[in-house]
Amino acid sequence: MAVHRIDIRTQLNSSFDAGEGIAVAASGGAASSIPVGCRAQPASCGAEPPSVTATAPKEGRSNRTGRVRPWRLIAAMAAILAAAGCGGSADGPRSAPAAKTTSDAGSQPRERTPKALAPREVWESYFLKGQRVGYGTTKVQPEVKDGRELLRIEASQRYSIRRFDQLLEQEIWLTSLETPQGELLEFSTTVRQGGQPVKTVGRAVGNRLEMLIMSAGKTMPVNLPWSSDLGGFYRIDGSLLQRPLSPGETRRLRVLVPGANVVGEVELTAVGIESVALPSGSKQLLRIEAVLRLSGGEMRYTAWSDAEGEVLRTVYHDALGLEMVRSTKDEALKPLPKSEFDLGWDVVVRLKEPIEDAHRRKSIRYRLTLADADPSVLFAPGPGQEVRRLDDRRAEVVVRLLTPEETGRDPHDPRGADLPAGGPSADDRPTEADRQPNNYIQSDDPGVIAAAAEALEESPADKTRILSEWEKARRLESYVHRTMKRGGASQGFATAGEVAKNRLGDCTEYAVFLAALARSEGIASRVVGGLVYMEQAAGFGYHMWTEVFVDGRWVPLDATLGLGAAGPARLRLRHSNLAGGDMASMVVPVLQVVGKLQIDVVAVE
Structure with missing residues (x-):
């Protein structure tokens, strides 16, 4: 199995300081590594997505939530949209009234839980329309830098989705260095969708986030306004592990969404306790309704966490019901079955009657x-x-x-073709x-x-x-x-x-x-x-x-x-x-x- 090492410290120092292009490909250094080159071949796996049975919220029970990451949602959306190609309604999550609304800005965290700084590695299996289509892994490793406790997060995702009778494969790698509370110091992402990868590295410098985006030999600098209330990929995990939600509570956090390179707002609402059937058996889990708001709209998803704060299942309602279910490494890396679902033909919006010569x-x-x-x-x-x-x-x-x-005007007129009347609105000019x-x-x-x-x-x-x-x-x-x-x-x-x-x-x-x-x-x-x-x-x-x-x-x-x-x-x-x-x-x-x-x-x- 191939292993990639992404050393963002070397990349950031050599690229931002020297102003040169970045060799984001594998490097040695002291960076820890995760396997990202696993290749799945068609075979039977036998894994089934879980089901949920709702029960009434239990009074007085404290549940610690975690791992409700918006970066996974954007990565999932990108994979599904790419697979949708060119060319049944899902029930929305039930809501609950929020007893109170909080944010991390200016708040004092409770005493740190051991899990907030504990090293760990988790694996997940991904399901689309009941069929397993990929896997993901996340590794969190504590480290100390200049006397400061930090967390290095390394994650990868892999999707294999059938589109118009062909197989589309997408791989995503992510590395970041953050505080336990989710303050972002530096990061690197790489997205590969069959062609050349698109790579981004960035670091927080004062009131801005400096990024370099690289694709097919081209490097472009991009800066985003940045402030202390904006978090990185681990912001949600750190917030909830140290200050868990109570049923009925709503929390709003602003975070960087990698891959999209934009800031989004995540709203989390703890609903109550439910019985959830998982591959390992039924468990009583806290249901969390989440909304990720971006400039292009908002996306809804639901997560279920155990008493230790680990999310064991996530359903993305606005990504064709994509499910991410906690699994073992062996289960996640099993060869994928041949998919009967085609994310090309099967998502076409059919008409009652065809349109003759539609494009003319x-x-x-x-x-x-x-x-x-x-x-x-x-x-x-x-x-x-x-x-x-x-x-x-x-x-x-x-x-x-x-x-x-x-309009009958000559399109060869050097004064310009007379297109239909009505220029752009003031906010839609180039x-x-x-x-x-x-x-x-x-x-x-x-x-x-x-x-x-x-x-x-x-x-x-x-x-x-x-x-x-x-x-x-x-x-x-x-x-x-x-x-x-x-x-x-x-x-x-x-x-x-x-x-x-x-x-x-x-x-x-x-x-x-x-x-x-x-x-x-x-x-x-x-x-x-x-x-x-x-x-x-x-x-x-x-x-x-x-x-x-x-x-x-x-x-x-x-x-x-x-x-x-x-x-x-x-x-x-x-x-x-x-x-x-x-x-x-x-x-x-x-x-x-x-x-x-x-x-x-x-x-x-």
Whole structure:
């Protein structure tokens, strides 16, 4: 079994102090190690996810909670979204009134429990739709630095999920150095989804968190505002182990969410004691309802902890009910069974009737129904999309085809194509982040620059006129569609630099590559996550496309389809310029609707 050693102390000193690129790959040093190279082959494992039987809360019983980590949720969401690819409602947790609300800011912890500083190693098995799809391990090791008691946390996750009949594998590694109370000193994360890994290292310096994000040879510095009330990956564990929740109590903590590289707020509510059936037998556990709030929305999950403060089971309601169950190392590393669940075909939102020639229509009116949320909040208005709220669970959405020809103006007019009226709102105009290169949209990559030049190579007819930005954008879209090959379903998000070399991918790679080509030509761009109509499935599946800012407006283009304009057979959820490696803003809205959405077609034009 391969063993990776991630020494963040060496990386931070050599990179931040010297201002050079970081070799995050394995290094020696004094860092402790965890196995992260275990490979699972299809076989029978026999493990079954547990069930829960609720009982009335027991009076006067104290339960110590722990291990309710938001980083696991974001990692899980990223894995599921990547597996969802291009293209039954879960009951929400029951709530309980909070007797009191607390936070860690300015509070005095109780006397430290032995477990708060005890070294330990735990393993978990992951289940999706009742089938085991991966495992994770976390190792906590106390150390003393400059007379200060600290904790070094090392964790890894591995997922293997079937998507459109192919296997997608994702691996995540994390290391951090924190105080027992969760104050973050330094960290490192590495995420691999089939292609080149995306790596982030960071450290807290005064009132800011300094980070370096590396992908496919590109290193980008990113800083976040930082303060003493913001915690690291262990903040929740340290808080609850030293000052356990009581039934009915709610606690709010602000923490860094690794991988997403953003700050989120976690709200924990201790509900009461329940009987939970685990692989080792039924146990009386404290139920904890949790909400992780990010800029892209909020995600809900439920955890059950024992009297020692260890969480033995977690269910992520907004990640298709993904379950993480405490197990032994041997159980976690058993070969995975062949999955019957396909996180591509099986999450398509089927329509009652197919839409003929859907992507060449002028407009489509939809009625959306969500099981547990307001669709008018999740489906954002944007270029070509209007949203009207009907009630708490229903909305009407009209999507229109945007083309210069709609107004009859000449698209070759050097003054610019006359796109449908209505420029962007004041808060939706391009920012510098929509124009500059970043770790995913690598518009300064030599291969990307060369590809853009090839796409816009002059023809004899071009010499007599000036290309408008709109025509440039359409030529770039056509070029991506013609020169790329569909495939690579075994990888998740690749960078534009990688795509420029291998010209292989699915909708995420098509969207990111087109965005990078546009930026290299001075055209602001961003990617959009949402749903698109899949003719072969007669329904809507997850999809990503591109928006370019031309002639004073954002206009959608879809290089995967290559039609020269994005038609109305799509539903827009959220856009992002992917600055700072922010995939969370794309992940959260999609997972809030997967498995919970009904789409009815009202009218087609």
